[in-house]
Amino acid sequence: MVETSHNTVLHVADVHKTFGGLHALADVDLAFEEGTTHAIIGPNGAGKSTLLNVIVGKLAPSRGTVVLDGEVLTGKAPHEINQMGVARVFQTPEIFPELSIFDNVMAPAFAKRDGAFKMNMFMSMENEKDIAREAEEIIVDFGLDAMIHTHAGALSRGHKRRLELAMCLIQKPRILLLDEPTAGMSRHDTNTTIELLKKIKSTGMTKVIIEHDMHVVFSLADKVSVLAQGRIISEGAPDEVRADPKVQVAYLGEAEE
Amino acid sequence: MFSMPKKDAITFALFAIVVLSMPIWLSPFGASYPGLLQKFAIYALLAVGYNILFGLTGYLSFGHAAFLGVGSYAAVWSFKLLSMNPILAIAFAMVFSGIFALAIGYVSLRRSGIYFSILTLAFAQMSYKLAYSVLSPITHGENGLQLTLQDPRVIDLMFMERGVSLPTSSLFGIPMNGYEGFYFCAVILLIGFFIAQKITSSPFGMMLKGIKSNEDRMNYTGFNTKPYMLTAFVISGIYAGIAGGLLSVTDPLAGAERMQWTASGELVLMTILGGVGTLIGPVIGAWIIKYFENIFSAWNESILHNVFAFLPDNVEGIVVLISSKFVGEGWHLTLGLMFVLVVVFLPGGIMEGVRRIASWFSRRKDPTKDQEVTDPENMPKPSSKKGE
Numbered sequence: 001m002v003e004t005s006h007n008t009v010l011h012v013a014d015v016h017k018t019f020g021g022l023h024a025l026a027d028v029d030l031a032f033e034e035g036t037t038h039a040i041i042g043p044n045g046a047g048k049s050t051l052l053n054v055i056v057g058k059l060a061p062s063r064g065t066v067v068l069d070g071e072v073l074t075g076k077a078p079h080e081i082n083q084m085g086v087a088r089v090f091q092t093p094e095i096f097p098e099l100s101i102f103d104n105v106m107a108p109a110f111a112k113r114d115g116a117f118k119m120n121m122f123m124s125m126e127n128e129k130d131i132a133r134e135a136e137e138i139i140v141d142f143g144l145d146a147m148i149h150t151h152a153g154a155l156s157r158g159h160k161r162r163l164e165l166a167m168c169l170i171q172k173p174r175i176l177l178l179d180e181p182t183a184g185m186s187r188h189d190t191n192t193t194i195e196l197l198k199k200i201k202s203t204g205m206t207k208v209i210i211e212h213d214m215h216v217v218f219s220l221a222d223k224v225s226v227l228a229q230g231r232i233i234s235e236g237a238p239d240e241v242r243a244d245p246k247v248q249v250a251y252l253g254e255a256e257e
Numbered sequence: 258m259f260s261m262p263k264k265d266a267i268t269f270a271l272f273a274i275v276v277l278s279m280p281i282w283l284s285p286f287g288a289s290y291p292g293l294l295q296k297f298a299i300y301a302l303l304a305v306g307y308n309i310l311f312g313l314t315g316y317l318s319f320g321h322a323a324f325l326g327v328g329s330y331a332a333v334w335s336f337k338l339l340s341m342n343p344i345l346a347i348a349f350a351m352v353f354s355g356i357f358a359l360a361i362g363y364v365s366l367r368r369s370g371i372y373f374s375i376l377t378l379a380f381a382q383m384s385y386k387l388a389y390s391v392l393s394p395i396t397h398g399e400n401g402l403q404l405t406l407q408d409p410r411v412i413d414l415m416f417m418e419r420g421v422s423l424p425t426s427s428l429f430g431i432p433m434n435g436y437e438g439f440y441f442c443a444v445i446l447l448i449g450f451f452i453a454q455k456i457t458s459s460p461f462g463m464m465l466k467g468i469k470s471n472e473d474r475m476n477y478t479g480f481n482t483k484p485y486m487l488t489a490f491v492i493s494g495i496y497a498g499i500a501g502g503l504l505s506v507t508d509p510l511a512g513a514e515r516m517q518w519t520a521s522g523e524l525v526l527m528t529i530l531g532g533v534g535t536l537i538g539p540v541i542g543a544w545i546i547k548y549f550e551n552i553f554s555a556w557n558e559s560i561l562h563n564v565f566a567f568l569p570d571n572v573e574g575i576v577v578l579i580s581s582k583f584v585g586e587g588w589h590l591t592l593g594l595m596f597v598l599v600v601v602f603l604p605g606g607i608m609e610g611v612r613r614i615a616s617w618f619s620r621r622k623d624p625t626k627d628q629e630v631t632d633p634e635n636m637p638k639p640s641s642k643k644g645e
């Protein structure tokens with residue numbers, strides 16, 4: 001079912017990104033609509049992660065802008081962009097390996113509640129009951145409660161991904177960017193993740209999901225854009241995109257072998 | 258604000274007992290004289306403060322001796338201009354080292370990793386050189402900054418006549434150069450330790466650990482890490498300033514050599530030797546280095562001859578010849594070896610050694626804990642609320 005609210009939250013406007021002579025992104029124009037799950041697919045090196053890097057402020061685009069709710073994100077620092085409601089799960093999990101799972105999940109909750117900086121050095125952690133409860137709940141939801149005091153570096157890759165997703169979701173972001181959230185997961189873990197993502201779909205959060213696994217794409221996405229060599233070559237509902245011969249040549253043929 | 262978790266409260270109580278009873282338990286080691294006791298307290302404070310930066314955030318400053326120096330000079334100036342009261346001197350030291358740390362931190366924290374370390378080193382060496390040249394009106398260059406009979410000492414002289422000899426610093430009549438001086442330093446060390454405990458267990462402390470663990474993730478999580486870093490830098494700079502101030506309180510003479518890079522390096526050694534990131538480790542590191550520095554650097558060949566007198570004469574000659582290279586002037590060789598051994602065999606410092614021994618004992622008592630649980634899937638469900 002395609003949701004048709006047609007209310008653009010995030011607009012990537014004519015973005016170019018070159019690395020030396022390489023056009024990692026060329027003329028990319030994407031509108032992400034409120035409450036939808038928008039998948040971006042494409043072969044390796046197509047520029048998918050680069051697109052997310054431009055959105056979160058890790059990379060400055062060579063040309064073009066990114067606009068969130070009418071406000072230009074381009075040029076802002078990563079923490080400002082996050083504070084405006086953009087959270088990201090990275091392709092290789094970015095967590096705090098030396099901290100416990102509990103602390104990993106609490107830190108983003110503090111950022112959400114207290115902003116980018118707060119001098120709370122004489123507050124005791126014991127008094128942060130609300131944040132602790134919130135973190136515990138989400139850790140239970142994600143099935144990580146058995147290891148709540150383990151340091152995150154000891155987790156398996158699949159668990160690290162799930163932890164990172166929990167870290168993003170505790171912030172209740174407006175936009176959730178997911179860079180291959182199921183890569184390297186077993187079929188079983190993939191399915192649990194799909195269920196989790198379906199559950200949060202009902203909260204009205206806007207999601208951008210980059211995925212190689214077509215099973216995931218077709219179970220979650222309302223809309224699919226196909227990126228190849230830095231360009232959008234096709235866009236539409238999942239079934240339309242699947243039927244597009246250009247896409248089959250560029251991508252689906254090789255992925256569904 | 259003064260409440261703390263039970264575990265921290267116990268640690269603090271034990272620490273206070275150990276520190277306050279130092280004059281007693283250090284006497285069998287020949288280390289129970291005021292001069293050395295004061296150094297134990299002062300350098301422990303320095304290490305505790307340094308650990309707030311290096312231990313929590315992982316940013317290695319190679320220039321903290323500069324703040325130690327600034328604190329020393331500020332304290333002596335407070336003696337010269339205002340009063341011999343040590344509390345005023347410490348307040349002076351805090352203000353000036355804080356301003357200094359703010360300026361140096363602001364610039365150095367534009368970079369991270371090795372570039373940050375080099376920037377702090379450059380600033381400290383610059384301060385050291387300037388103290389001998391351009392700034393000598395303030396620092397009195399190679400002579401060092403000392404008290405004189407002509408000092409204005411405005412506040413003190415409102416209440417008393419100028420004496421005929423140089424005054425000593427005193428807290429409302431209690432002189433600061435003997436055991437009383439040690440207890441003054443010890444109380445400040447305990448306050449500093451308490452504050453460091455609070456910071457470590459606060460949300461702020463957690464953010465600092467987050468920066469050490471993955472600074473990029475902190476940024477993408479919505480934290481502006483720069484002000485967190487700068488705050489940590491200034492706090493640890495102020496600790497160093499207080500330590501410097503205390504050096505002047507117990508002996509009112511400040512020299513630029515306190516700012517030299519070797520002094521910063523020694524602080525790094527103390528922290529790593531004891532255990533980076535732990536609260537107690539750096540303190541133990543500071544005590545060990547100061548103790549051996551005093552013992553070994555005072556030894557000479559004749560003492561060695563006495564120590565090895567039980568050996569046959571020709572063997573004794575060789576043993577003394579070799580070991581004499583490690584004492585006196587050569588004590589740094591011993592320090593270097595000690596450091597290499599610790600880094601190679603106990604990368605977590607002495608505290609890691611303590612942990613290993615403790616876990617070895619508990620394993621012998623409880624054979625079910627024989628294998629370490631490495632697979633988080635099989636971790637037993639924790640019963641405690643927060644097991645950090």
Ligand SMILES: Nc1ncnc2c1ncn2[C@@H]1O[C@H](COP(=O)(O)OP(=O)(O)OP(=O)(O)O)[C@@H](O)[C@H]1O
Nearest residue numbers: 019022024042043044045046047048049050051091
């Ligand atoms: N920081 C960078 N510097 C130079 N080249 C880069 C940089 N980041 C990405 N590239 C290049 O840009 C192109 C697109 O990379 P990107 O990581 O966006 O691909 P992707 O679509 O995410 O691929 P994958 O499916 O393998 O993750 C690649 O050719 C890559 O080598």
Ligand SMILES: [Mg+2]
Nearest residue numbers: 048049050091
């Ligand atoms: Mg990628």
